[in-house]
Amino acid sequence: MAVELHQLRTFEAVVRHRTVTDAAVALDRAPSSVSAQIRALERSLGVSLFERTPAGMRPTGAGERLLVWARRLLDQAEQARAEVAGRPRQVRLGALETIAATYVPRVLARLAERRPGVEVEVRPGVSRDDLMADVGAGRLEAALVLDTGDALGGLGFPAPPEPLTFLDVDAVPLALVAAPGHPLAGRDGLTPADLAGERLLVGDPNCSFRLAADRVLGPGPERVPAGAVPVMRSWAEHGLGVALLPEFGVTSACESGTLARLDLPAPALSLRLVWRGDREDVPGLRDVLYAACA
Amino acid sequence: MAVELHQLRTFEAVVRHRTVTDAAVALDRAPSSVSAQIRALERSLGVSLFERTPAGMRPTGAGERLLVWARRLLDQAEQARAEVAGRPRQVRLGALETIAATYVPRVLARLAERRPGVEVEVRPGVSRDDLMADVGAGRLEAALVLDTGDALGGLGFPAPPEPLTFLDVDAVPLALVAAPGHPLAGRDGLTPADLAGERLLVGDPNCSFRLAADRVLGPGPERVPAGAVPVMRSWAEHGLGVALLPEFGVTSACESGTLARLDLPAPALSLRLVWRGDREDVPGLRDVLYAACA
């Protein structure tokens, strides 16, 4: 009995989802079917691919080696289908306007390099919650959001009603900035306590950077509603307060000297690709997933 | 319904064997199963892969494109299995002593380059018919023989009792040689008629080079039994007659001037890999087949 692609597809899903149960959901199969396929594959190869633990399936060394092959084979099978069948794969990708102009081109470039046959239609949105609702409802195949932590919503926003699968595809560094003449500019080793009473420019309550600022700085500073990233940057340049902003949004201002970084490190956010785990067989979506992987 | 490797295996066999019927034999399946799998694959991809002709199956453009992918996927699937399962594949390869020292190292080098995990045990033999009988009986997975033409036995030897599949992997140039002082040495544009009455050194009646000489020169020359290639070369050097020998066996003698090539071209023989078409799933044999392909 030879190895078959559907077995590798199942195997890869189990590795990615880490449990038979979650992989079964993603594959629209019963857990017993997934378990049976993994067992059949192990018999076929004559090796154990997973260590069964109470928390789920952990790949063995052989499993790790097979994973490389499995992804390659599945990827090439899709490429073969695309070339032979000539069917374009199209994915609607939602992204906040903030990152639509910055990180999305990078993701698309990587995708174009690895999957020339896949068309991605970028759908800018203004609300993370709306984007995730669209993914859950099937109006988007995937979306890019900013988040942190091990679970979706780790940054503090509510988790979407539909359970979505996600993958961190990039880090989004943050910088705490102020006008060059600000009293804290130039001081070393700042802590959140140093910012108690400072004016902190923020976006609306659900804005990722505001949520990040809440986590990093706590309740000490005074929140000053400012609007989108460009507005916050501009107000910070004019000395109206400090702001926690994505590094890409302030790099040039800092280089030109109109802004100064404060010496208080903030953990980077994650650029997170989210999609419905039970719709991975949508043409092209898996391509996006493969392309997004490091 | 996604593409599966067993479908690609069937597809590749049909391309290689050119008919559903022969592919079915090779795969140990009924022709109707093969036909059904090809149809299912075509439905899955939404394209026609073959043009059905009375003489067999002819790949379409899409079929040609898929073939490249199919071979790649099947090859990588085997490599994946070899790496993950750690099971060495071993093939017993028969070869006449004549070519065991000359062409076989080249084939093995190519194999080592393309299939590091495959072990080939070379079994030298003295009789082509015995080698093919061993392949037919399963004592050898494959053998290298010298032949010509479109069918096995085209050189003139009897076809083996078991129908064997074959693949030409290299050309084996021939040279008609004589001692440097031979009257025909140096004359241009020789024809077989010029050799009427000449002494022609030959091996035993089933020797490939004798069969080749019979085809090239006809009955005109007088056959002088001489023995194996080295013996024929030596006698030719001593002016005891002309001989039709493999180029590799006379290159150095010609270069050192102890032999002269006569200006009568002889078509090259083919180094032909033979195996049982119904045992291609033997571990490692397909690797040898892929490696042998140009």
Place this chain on the structure above:
DNA sequence: GGTGGCGTTCGGAAATTCCGAACGGGCGTG
């Protein structure tokens, strides 16, 4: 016109895949 070789269709058998229910093991919590 008859024959042979080819691929395909068809009905049915065999094999594979899958489902849902039930189970056992391990872990976390009260």
Place this chain on the structure above:
DNA sequence: CACGCCCGTTCGGAATTTCCGAACGCCACC
């Protein structure tokens, strides 16, 4: 310590896929 939850697995049976063998139609050749 007992209970509940989550995990993977086993089991019997259903659904689907693959395969077989017989029969057929088409085409080329003699």
